Amino acid sequence: MAELQQRTLDALQKNEGWLLQAWNVDLAGSGADQDRRMSAEELGQQTADFLQLLVKGVRQGGGAGITDEAWAAARGFLEKLSRSRALQGFESQHTANFIFSLKRPLFTLLQRDLSDDPRLLAEQLWAISEILDMLGLFTVASFQKSREEVIRRQQEELLELSTPVVKLWDGVLALPMIGTLDSQRTQVVMESLLERIVETGSEIAIIDITGVPTVDTLVAQHLLKTVTAIRLMGADCIISGVRPQIAQTIVHLGLDLQGIVTKANLADALALALKRTGLSVVKA
Amino acid sequence: MERIPILRMGEFLLVTIQVDMHDQLALTLQEDLGERISATSARGVLIDISALDIVDSFTGRMIGTISAQSRIMDAHTVLVGMQPEVAITLVELGLTLPGVSTALDVERGMKLLSARVANA
Structure with missing residues (x-):
């Protein structure tokens, strides 16, 4: 130099x-x-x-x-x-x-x-x-x-912000997913949801995908994994918030959701969850 | 030799796995359970794995086999108390146990089993 x-x-x-x-x-x-x-x-x-x-x-x-x-x-x-x-x-x-x-x-x-x-x-x-x-x-x-x-x-x-597990009712948990689902996030989501199921003894978990922008084969696979894990634990899973475009994509891709219960919105999912737990909502 | 106890509760059999499963133990359990179902003409089998932290692919497959075998002998199987880590591991291994009924704990498992048997 x-x-x-x-x-x-x-x-x-x-x-x-x-x-x-x-x-x-x-x-x-x-x-x-x-x-x-x-x-x-x-x-x-x-x-x-x-x-x-x-x-x-x-x-x-x-x-x-x-x-x-x-x-x-x-x-x-x-x-x-x-x-x-x-x-x-x-x-x-x-x-x-x-x-x-x-x-x-x-x-x-x-x-x-x-x-x-x-x-x-x-x-x-x-x-x-x-x-x-x-x-x-x-x-x-x-x-x-x-x-x-x-x-x-x-x-x-x-990662931390986007995975809150909320209790909707006694025995009913909901997980509003926001943003794209990748393997790392699915892992975090799955773990926190499963742990809450054990903690609260909830029999029904609702996964709301209103905030998920797109569903491709990989995202669907991640969803399937989560649903299967929930079923193995002995709880039931409902997927809600399936927007028309997403439903269309799922059909176009030929994805098989293997008997997963899906609902258009969270309200319908909650109604179904209440019905399954033997509760009904009446006007006061 | 080490064995997993199979308890009789009315028309059901209760299997509580408290120790870490190894291959031989799983095979013995399968044989014993078959014998007990035929001997007691049980209508349902409840397998509690809440104490199990680790499940390998062999054990996972064995649970599926036990369930299928019991089904043929006209006994419903309900698997209860699976830990989150175990559920995640099984899913990652691709063992989704399609024909096996599950419940969160023994109480709910018993209720489910009674309902199944009543319907049959």
């Missing part, structure tokens, strides 16, 4: 003010300061902070890679910046542009200060470019990491 020469460092340190200004102008040119998610002052503060950290890193770390101890502060700053951008909903190139837009001002500066020695200029440009590239890649990597964290957390929350 090319070493940064003392002349470059001096030039950087002397022209920090000019660099900051040029950088801000460049960022403004790319429309970064027009973003409503972040004020121009906030962006200005970030550029000023980072430039200081960059100069410090270059001075202490020299040509060593950015994994060096000298860059710890700059790395920490970028990590924090990427995370906040990810949470604010910025795109990755937007975030990376924060670093890459510093290239032009830096190059202009070096060209101006080292114009008397073309060989040194080329070498130093290469060195500074390498550092900036690494910083930019680091930013994108941490941006992606925080985005993935957000997605993972949301997935977990979704």
